[in-house]
Amino acid sequence: MSKLTADQLKNIAAKFGTPLYVYDANYITAQYAKLTAAFAGSNTTFFYACKALTNINILKHIKAIGCNVDCSSINEAKLALLAGFEAGRVLYTSNSIHFSEIEEAVSLGIHINIDSISNLEKFGKKYGHGYPVGIRLRPNIMAGGNLKISTGHDKSKFGIPVDQLNEVLEVVAENNIHIQNLHIHTGSDIKDVEVFVKGIEVLFDIIPHFKELSSIDLGGGFKVPYKTGDAETDIPLLAQKVKEAFDSHPVAKGLQIWFEPGKFLVSGSGYLLADVNVMKETANTNFVGLNTGFNHLIRPMFYDAYHEIKNISNPAGPEKTYTIVGNICETDTFATDRSLNEIREDDTLVFYNAGAYGFEMSSNFNSRHKPAEVLVKDGEAILIRKRDVFEDLLRGQL
Numbered sequence: 415m416s417k418l419t420a421d422q423l424k425n426i427a428a429k430f431g432t433p434l435y436v437y438d439a440n441y442i443t444a445q446y447a448k449l450t451a452a453f454a455g456s457n458t459t460f461f462y463a464c465k466a467l468t469n470i471n472i473l474k475h476i477k478a479i480g481c482n483v484d485c486s487s488i489n490e491a492k493l494a495l496l497a498g499f500e501a502g503r504v505l506y507t508s509n510s511i512h513f514s515e516i517e518e519a520v521s522l523g524i525h526i527n528i529d530s531i532s533n534l535e536k537f538g539k540k541y542g543h544g545y546p547v548g549i550r551l552r553p554n555i556m557a558g559g560n561l562k563i564s565t566g567h568d569k570s571k572f573g574i575p576v577d578q579l580n581e582v583l584e585v586v587a588e589n590n591i592h593i594q595n596l597h598i599h600t601g602s603d604i605k606d607v608e609v610f611v612k613g614i615e616v617l618f619d620i621i622p623h624f625k626e627l628s629s630i631d632l633g634g635g636f637k638v639p640y641k642t643g644d645a646e647t648d649i650p651l652l653a654q655k656v657k658e659a660f661d662s663h664p665v666a667k668g669l670q671i672w673f674e675p676g677k678f679l680v681s682g683s684g685y686l687l688a689d690v691n692v693m694k695e696t697a698n699t700n701f702v703g704l705n706t707g708f709n710h711l712i713r714p715m716f717y718d719a720y721h722e723i724k725n726i727s728n729p730a731g732p733e734k735t736y737t738i739v740g741n742i743c744e745t746d747t748f749a750t751d752r753s754l755n756e757i758r759e760d761d762t763l764v765f766y767n768a769g770a771y772g773f774e775m776s777s778n779f780n781s782r783h784k785p786a787e788v789l790v791k792d793g794e795a796i797l798i799r800k801r802d803v804f805e806d807l808l809r810g811q812l
């Protein structure tokens with residue numbers, strides 16, 4: 415997959431300043447094309463899990479390339495509609511939400527996956543058979559890069575445990591609810607295709623209980639490589655396994671297959687650019703202090719995530735060992751003892767794979783400003799979010 419070059423990124427940093435998030439629209443297009451090409455032989459629909467990156471310009475791009483959208487809050491659903499998605503292309507996979515949000519989702523006319531028996535019951539009482547709906551099930555499968563991003567295991571808060579199927583069936587029967595979709599999402603960073611196959615088996619066992627299904631929703635979580643040699647979900651293999659499973663099932667072969675990729679579509683499209691404030695040599699560590707921190711990119715501190723980093727100001731410099739840290743008053747380490755081209759104060763570093771759960775998880779911690787965002791499209795770099803200014807910190811305060 416082609417990346418923006420160091421020179422392109424350097425020019426963008428010079429034009430817009432740092433810290434800065436940069437996204438490459440062409441990359442998102444290419445990732446979506448990979449999915450649709452691999453799954454061309456199946457009746458598959460993709461919903462971009464937009465919690466990975468919700469800038470309205472990204473949503474508009476996702477819409478333009480023909481992908482649908484999956485939302486994790488009612489506000490994301492409103493953003494999607496604002497971006498121009500028709501309601502039928504918006505899916506709302508909720509969890510732990512007040513029933514009023516589901517009522518609002520119904521009023522918007524979007525697809526809904528309900529994730530608790532409690533809300534399913536309230537839904538049934540109010541809407542009965544009148545509004546087709548999906549249910550999110552918890553398959554009790556352990557999967558995903560680590561426990562924090564694993565959502566389908568038997569202690570996870572997400573979904574209705576499959577072992578409570580009888581209760582679900584009672585609620586559905588009592589209220590004559592039209593269940594149109596069965597959903598699972600087992601986690602993020604899933605490289606093993608067999609996890610999806612296991613999920614399919616769990617759902618296939620349940621299919622006979624629901625006579626009005628139109629889709630099976632396998633969630634997202636496709637793994638992307640964060641460093642050279644890192645594994646990626648084998649999408650063509652996944653497509654083949656999914657096709658085999660669905661084709662051989664008497665009912666499932668007539669159903670749509672839904673996926674909700676977030677990270678897969680946008681992670682590699684994103685770059686975080688930051689400048690070096692301070693070099694600090696100590697007896698055992700060579701610190702590089704940046705003008706960013708976990709307030710802008712929390713993944714390394716929160717998930718122990720690895721992000722490739724390069725010094726684009728000195729790409730031919732001799733390699734040395736550095737510990738890259740942020741400017742937040744907390745332990746704020748991006749990388750420990752990393753080998754990089756010689757770094758000097760005011761150099762610009764780039765973090766790769768910063769498109770998913772980067773800006774989206776940023777905060778104003780330490781009363782620091784959130785960075786600006788730029789979208790590169792058709793060779794042109796466009797500002798899609800202004801950098802915070804001081805007044806933003808006071809907004810809403812009385």
Ligand SMILES: *Cc1c(COP(=O)(O)O)cnc(C)c1O
Pocket residue numbers: 463465466484486507599601602603633634635636674675676677678770
């Ligand atoms: C977060 C989430 C996704 C996307 O996960 P990725 O790892 O970004 O692909 C998909 N579906 C649901 C319900 C989610 O919560």
